Amino acid sequence: MxxxxxxxxxxxxxxxxxxxxxxxxxxxxxxxxxxxxxxxxxxxxxxxxxxxxxxxxxxxxxxxxxxxxxxxxxxxxxxxxxLWDMHVHLMINGHSDYDHWDKTYIDLFESVIMPSSAHQLLMAGVTSARDLGAPLEASINVRDKINRGEIPGPTIYVSGPFIQKTAYPGTEAFRWGVNGVADAKAKVKKLADAGVDVIKLIDQDQMTLEEAQAVVDEAHKYGLPVVGHSHRPEEIRVGLKIGVDCFEHTGLSSAPEYPEDIMLMIQERSAQMNRGPLFWTPTVEGLYNYESVRNNPEKLDDPSWHLGLPDSIIRDIRASLRYPGRMSYFQLTPVRKPTLERKFSQLKQSGVVMLIGTDSGIPMKFHSQSTWNELDVWVNEFGYDPLLAIKAATYWPAVAMKVDQDYGxxxxxxxxxxxxxxxxxxxxxxxxxxxxxxxxxxxxxx
Structure with missing residues (x-):
């Protein structure tokens, strides 16, 4: 031999x-x-x-x-x-208190928290994911370590910090406020120069139209898609006016449906085939399943979300979830839940291309479980065709991220x-x- x-x-x-x-x-x-x-x-x-x-x-x-x-x-x-998950938050992992989490663990985001989240996603069958919101350096470094094979995880596409009008106190490391058109352009350029894959825009209805337009135009100048929050009707209206490429969520308002004028704007934009599809990531599972988890919290004990986390952090997360029914984050959820299926149906019929995404990492939502739960709600609760749901978790995300020649x-x-x-x-x-x-x-x- x-x-x-x-x-x-x-x-x-x-x-x-x-x-x-x-x-x-x-x-x-x-x-x-x-x-x-x-x-x-x-x-x-x-x-x-x-x-x-x-x-x-x-x-x-x-x-x-x-x-x-x-x-x-x-x-x-x-x-x-x-699978693709088009809306994850690697920097959080189910803890109920964001303020405590950010203050306690921000120095561990890059070395522990984000790698743990990425590994959990991969073991859940998620081989590509879009991470929407984290400190810039940590986002780039974790993505690149995965790509080099140094740590396990899906192929990650990162936005780095959110772009919004004013950062919430204590969140400046991963939320960047803008003050005027020049500042909006400068913030996007800084993200583009650092190598992000997408720009995340929130609270665009609180900006001047010129500021919001500058974010989108500057992003597009660098070939970066823009995802925008869609919690409030006016966020959607502004987002459609300025050319947001993909909207996130079905909205946190308890309004029974999207207003007629918004549906007309969505249909008009969807009909403009020369601009490509208008994408939408509904992220319904976290809200839809809250009451079930609150009433049957056994799934919170699933050890799959422990992967990569030290015992001290596991204990902290577990302690924060001791009283699922008391979380302020979800108190309005029972009122909002009945609106989800109606809004989902409106989007389905409007001509937008819907994508599987979960908001994974929010309270009680773990990276090891969220993606299949989203698919389950689409198919078994909202009657979505399973073949098309899988396409929304494979083919269409690759198209949305312009990598369908290699993935999807x-x-x-x-x-x-x-x-x-x-x-x-x-x-x-x-x-x-x-x-x-x-x-x-x-x-x-x-």
């Missing part, structure tokens, strides 16, 4: 069966493939992976598995692209970001709460 073969054999034996360095080709064989495009699933599928890319997709009997490939059986499983579907030439679960996920979307197989960039990580 020559030296090369000795080295390969040694690595194979010492590192383990899931990382076999002597085989650069993997073959996923036998499962039902939901490729992300929204079409009919492919039975008895075969997916060939070479290094980090998908090289071929077919079926048993028509696509040959190369000799020497590492074969991973997906018999009895639903196979699909890795299981097709030739794209990165091998693939998950699989045992059973029929189109019939039982909640199977996604326990993802059996996670492959990111061709490497099996679960």
């Amino acid at each position: 020559n030296i090369k073969n000795l080295i390969i054999t040694f690595l194979s034996l010492t590192i383990g069966s899931t990382l076999v360095f002597s085989q650069t080709t993997k073959a996923l064989v036998g499962g039902t493939l939901i490729d992300g495009f929204g079409g009919v699933p492919i039975r008895n599928s075969v997916i060939l992976i070479e290094n980090d890319k998908i090289t071929a997709v077919g079926q048993v009997g028509s696509l040959e598995v190369p000799a020497g490939a590492e074969v991973i059986s997906t018999e009895g499983m639903s196979v699909m692209p890795g 579907t299981i097709s030739e030439g794209k990165y091998a970001d693939i998950i699989a679960v045992r059973g029929d996920v189109l019939r039982h979307i909640s199977l996604l709460q326990d993802v059996d197989l996670v492959i990111k960039h061709g490497k099996r990580v679960k």
